[in-house]
Amino acid sequence: MFQTLENIFENTCLEDLITAIEFIRALQCASHDDIHCKIDQSTIHRLRNPPNTPFDISSLPDLRLGLDLFLANMNSSVESFNANRDAIMRRHPADRVPSYDQMKRQISSITGVGSVVHAMCKNSCLAFTGPFTNLDHCPKCNEPKFCPGTKKAQQEFHTILLGPVLQALWRDASSAKKFYYRRQKTSEIICELQANSGTLSSYDDFFSGSDYLENVRNGNIRDNDIILMLSIDGAQLYAHKASDCWIYLWVIMDFSPDNRYKKHHVLPGGFIPGPNKPKNIDSFLFPGLHHVCAMQREGLQIWDASVDRLFVSQLFLALNTADGPAMAYLNGLVGHHGKFGCRLYCPVPGRHKPNGPHYYPALMKPTDYTMSGCDHEDLPFTHFGLASSSDLYLRNLNFLLKSPNETQYKKRRLETGITKPTIFLGFSPDRILGVPGCFGSDIMHLGTFNLADLLLSLWRGTLDHDTGDLPSDWPWAVLNGETWETHGKDVASATPFLPGSFDRPPRNIADKINSGYKAWEWLLYLYGLAPALLYKILPEPYYSHFCKLVRAMRIIHQYHIRVDDLQLANNLLKSFVEEYETLYYQRKVGRLHFCRQSIHALLHLAPKVTRIGPPICSSQWTMERTIGNLGEEIRQPSNPYANLSQRGLLRCQVNALKAMIPDLGPPQVSLPRGSIDLGDGYILLRAQDRYERLMHPQEATALLHFFDTTAAARSLVNRYWCPKVTRWARLRLPNGQVARSRWKECLKPLGKLRTARNVKNSIFTLAVLSLYSEPDHDLLTASHDTFILCKHLGDSAIQVIEVSRIKSVVAMVPYKLDKHGPEEQHYFLVERPGLDVVCLGGGGEDFS
Ligand SMILES: [Zn+2]
Numbered sequence: 001m002f003q004t005l006e007n008i009f010e011n012t013c014l015e016d017l018i019t020a021i022e023f024i025r026a027l028q029c030a031s032h033d034d035i036h037c038k039i040d041q042s043t044i045h046r047l048r049n050p051p052n053t054p055f056d057i058s059s060l061p062d063l064r065l066g067l068d069l070f071l072a073n074m075n076s077s078v079e080s081f082n083a084n085r086d087a088i089m090r091r092h093p094a095d096r097v098p099s100y101d102q103m104k105r106q107i108s109s110i111t112g113v114g115s116v117v118h119a120m121c122k123n124s125c126l127a128f129t130g131p132f133t134n135l136d137h138c139p140k141c142n143e144p145k146f147c148p149g150t151k152k153a154q155q156e157f158h159t160i161l162l163g164p165v166l167q168a169l170w171r172d173a174s175s176a177k178k179f180y181y182r183r184q185k186t187s188e189i190i191c192e193l194q195a196n197s198g199t200l201s202s203y204d205d206f207f208s209g210s211d212y213l214e215n216v217r218n219g220n221i222r223d224n225d226i227i228l229m230l231s232i233d234g235a236q237l238y239a240h241k242a243s244d245c246w247i248y249l250w251v252i253m254d255f256s257p258d259n260r261y262k263k264h265h266v267l268p269g270g271f272i273p274g275p276n277k278p279k280n281i282d283s284f285l286f287p288g289l290h291h292v293c294a295m296q297r298e299g300l301q302i303w304d305a306s307v308d309r310l311f312v313s314q315l316f317l318a319l320n321t322a323d324g325p326a327m328a329y330l331n332g333l334v335g336h337h338g339k340f341g342c343r344l345y346c347p348v349p350g351r352h353k354p355n356g357p358h359y360y361p362a363l364m365k366p367t368d369y370t371m372s373g374c375d376h377e378d379l380p381f382t383h384f385g386l387a388s389s390s391d392l393y394l395r396n397l398n399f400l401l402k403s404p405n406e407t408q409y410k411k412r413r414l415e416t417g418i419t420k421p422t423i424f425l426g427f428s429p430d431r432i433l434g435v436p437g438c439f440g441s442d443i444m445h446l447g448t449f450n451l452a453d454l455l456l457s458l459w460r461g462t463l464d465h466d467t468g469d470l471p472s473d474w475p476w477a478v479l480n481g482e483t484w485e486t487h488g489k490d491v492a493s494a495t496p497f498l499p500g501s502f503d504r505p506p507r508n509i510a511d512k513i514n515s516g517y518k519a520w521e522w523l524l525y526l527y528g529l530a531p532a533l534l535y536k537i538l539p540e541p542y543y544s545h546f547c548k549l550v551r552a553m554r555i556i557h558q559y560h561i562r563v564d565d566l567q568l569a570n571n572l573l574k575s576f577v578e579e580y581e582t583l584y585y586q587r588k589v590g591r592l593h594f595c596r597q598s599i600h601a602l603l604h605l606a607p608k609v610t611r612i613g614p615p616i617c618s619s620q621w622t623m624e625r626t627i628g629n630l631g632e633e634i635r636q637p638s639n640p641y642a643n644l645s646q647r648g649l650l651r652c653q654v655n656a657l658k659a660m661i662p663d664l665g666p667p668q669v670s671l672p673r674g675s676i677d678l679g680d681g682y683i684l685l686r687a688q689d690r691y692e693r694l695m696h697p698q699e700a701t702a703l704l705h706f707f708d709t710t711a712a713a714r715s716l717v718n719r720y721w722c723p724k725v726t727r728w729a730r731l732r733l734p735n736g737q738v739a740r741s742r743w744k745e746c747l748k749p750l751g752k753l754r755t756a757r758n759v760k761n762s763i764f765t766l767a768v769l770s771l772y773s774e775p776d777h778d779l780l781t782a783s784h785d786t787f788i789l790c791k792h793l794g795d796s797a798i799q800v801i802e803v804s805r806i807k808s809v810v811a812m813v814p815y816k817l818d819k820h821g822p823e824e825q826h827y828f829l830v831e832r833p834g835l836d837v838v839c840l841g842g843g844g845e846d847f848s
């Protein structure tokens with residue numbers, strides 16, 4: 001491939017393209033001894049010769065005291081550290097408690113974790129790295145690099161070095177063992193494949209995907225290696241102030257999913273400060289990527305404390321993820337308007353309107369359409385499995401790079417969808433998942449903002465249209481006027497019925513759609529509430545068409561995706577896309593813009609799961625949370641960018657420190673007072689009945705029935721038995737959700753309540769359940785099983801089960817159809833989307 005890349009790169013004459021190639025070349029031969037490496041010699045020495053003993057703090061009581069103080073005050077201020085220190089020194093003047101600055105130096109020397117600093121343009125155009133290293137002025141805006149008359153950079157940015165963090169994480173036995181998850185999981189997957197003639201029953205991690213397994217099979221990835229994911233996102237630091245800051249993070253995929261996305265395991269890599277959007281992101285990513293490439297070339301020396309051995313690890317860059325706009329910086333693609341505008345760079349060409357430059361990926365050819373280069377016949381809705389094509393990418397890249405002038409470049413850019421060669425071409429092909437295969441999908445933005453924007457614009461009749469194609473004639477454009485207002489209220493009134501574990505409930509959509517409706521709100525709205533709330537509002541066939549999307553997305557959002565469910569999702573998505581073109585676009589050239597990339601992207605979702613596992617494993621939900629966290633930690637608003645870097649570095653150092661010295665971490669969260677651990681992750685939480693109470697007759701009958709089915713207990717009871725029981729208010733489930741009993745929940749006013757008493761079951765602590773009916777069959781059929789409406793059966797159907805059969809908390813939202821009698825209570829079911837994942841990211845409810 002290198003030979004081919006050289007051929008592709010030669011004879012490039014446009015300046016920006018040459019710069020991009022220079023960055024790539026610098027990565028291809030990256031070394032910690034080359035001119036691009038700004039890491040100090042002692043750090044490099046330590047990288048090559050890591051300490052091979054655990055760090056023993058037991059003999060250093062003063063340091064221990066200092067560390068405890070430092071960690072306890074991390075989220076407050078230097079002043080509060082000093083106040084605590086002074087208080088201790090007053091009482092024990094002989095103690096040598098280190099000062100705050102001494103502590104910072106100590107922490108960086110114990111962990112070996114530090115950052116490299118580079119100068120950057122004051123207007124944040126670019127960083128003076130790689131080919132820009134020796135420039136005195138910014139080539140974009142001409143701003144000088146240094147403050148006048150000095151050698152001090154006007155602005156700097158930090159790159160946190162990954163190698164020392166990784167070494168530190170191996171320097172304690174229990175921390176090192178976390179890396180072993182991957183090899184264990186991999187061998188389980190390989191066993192299952194061998195036992196079932198090459199097929200898996202479900203996809204439940206990146207490692208189930210064929211891309212990873214292929215690299216294991218061909219020897220690119222071995223047991224000792226470390227698999228990384230890079231994730232980049234823009235952060236707006238102040239709600240009311242426009243400020244652009246970009247953060248990238250490293251995720252260690254070797255850790256189990258319930259560890260890897262947590263705050264203390266996600267490693268900030270670098271901060272690209274504002275105030276403006278960077279004009280050259282490569283220059284900011286370069287120091288971090290150069291460091292990784294250099295480690296890939298020489299191997300990273302690691303001492304594994306769990307088995308006391310030194311070994312060489314190879315780093316493998318599996319995925320690069322970003323939200324929509326940031327992704328264009330990473331993959332160097334135009335984004336959605338090019339002829340090959342697909343994010344995965346699949347070979348499906350778009351079509352454009354007679355007078356518009358933008359291409360749209362409509363698979364069906366418009367009626368009476370002649371357009372040179374894009375009037376190809378209908379393309380099939382199948383065959384998306386082999387979509388991302390490295391050959392096509394390189395061929396088109398070659399065509400782009402050979403542009404003789406700016407005019408030709410612009411033409412070729414639109415034609416190919418490539419703006420520049422991606423910097424990731426600088427990675428050795430056996431150390432990366434491939435280009436463009438290494439770019440992850442973004443289920444978060446696709447599933448929420450992108451699809452919501454399109455569908456709601458259609459249903460509200462607010463989408464752009466040709467003069468002769470009035471929304472008033474669109475049969476699907478029904479969400480307007482009073483219908484829209486009522487719909488908005490219906491959404492808001494579901495709030496009391498969504499349990500706290502569902503996080504933020506969607507607000508009144510009619511009022512708030514333009515005031516920052518959050519991704520999570522869209523998720524709950526589209527895939528939770530909409531199938532019920534749009535029933536009989538969105539007319540057929542548009543309603544049932546939409547339900548296909550809902551059913552498929554509910555499957556795709558899961559952390560564990562069963563193979564037969566995936567097949568179902570794939571069929572539903574294909575049929576959704578095909579019918580979307582038939583129902584909405586209708587081969588009308590004036591409606592080509594209805595066929596956005598967000599619709600096309602759905603065709604890739606299921607095949608991509610087979611390649612890289614469930615999309616949620618590489619979704620942006622992780623990033624959002626970490627960025628939010630870092631943002632909250634900023635204490636000096638005068639220069640948030642510098643401070644963010646400091647906090648990011650400190651976060652990395654403290655993560656490393658706590659990994660090396662586990663007992664520095666907070667003590668294990670003890671169970672709240674009065675709770676009882678039932679084992680297997682089930683915990684009873686108060687309130688509890690103070691006195692035993694007699695069961696109601698219906699409950700006693702149900703209990704008897706339960707014992708009847710439990711053979712051992714059968715002989716113990718007789719028909720006239722009326723047992724006494726103690727009731728509990730709450731049960732914490734293994735997934736972190738808290739199920740509440742009706743006993744306490746019914747005592748609260750509805751306005752204050754987030755109902756959580758509805759559970760999906762699967763005690764000899766026992767739960768007494770009052771059942772819902774089987775779902776309304778007609779509605780299930782009409783909605784592709786997405787509108788699940790049940791009648792509450794009350795005291796007439798009471799059942800007793802063991803609590804360990806309770807799997808999760810679901811929402812049941814009241815709903816009435818004309819055919820329901822006045823006394824009947826019906827509810828529709830909403831499950832929490834992507835439940836597993838939020839629990840992985842450290843969510844779940846507090847005990848409090
Ligand atoms: Zn500049």
Ligand SMILES: [Zn+2]
Nearest residue numbers: 342344346348
């Ligand atoms: Zn595609």
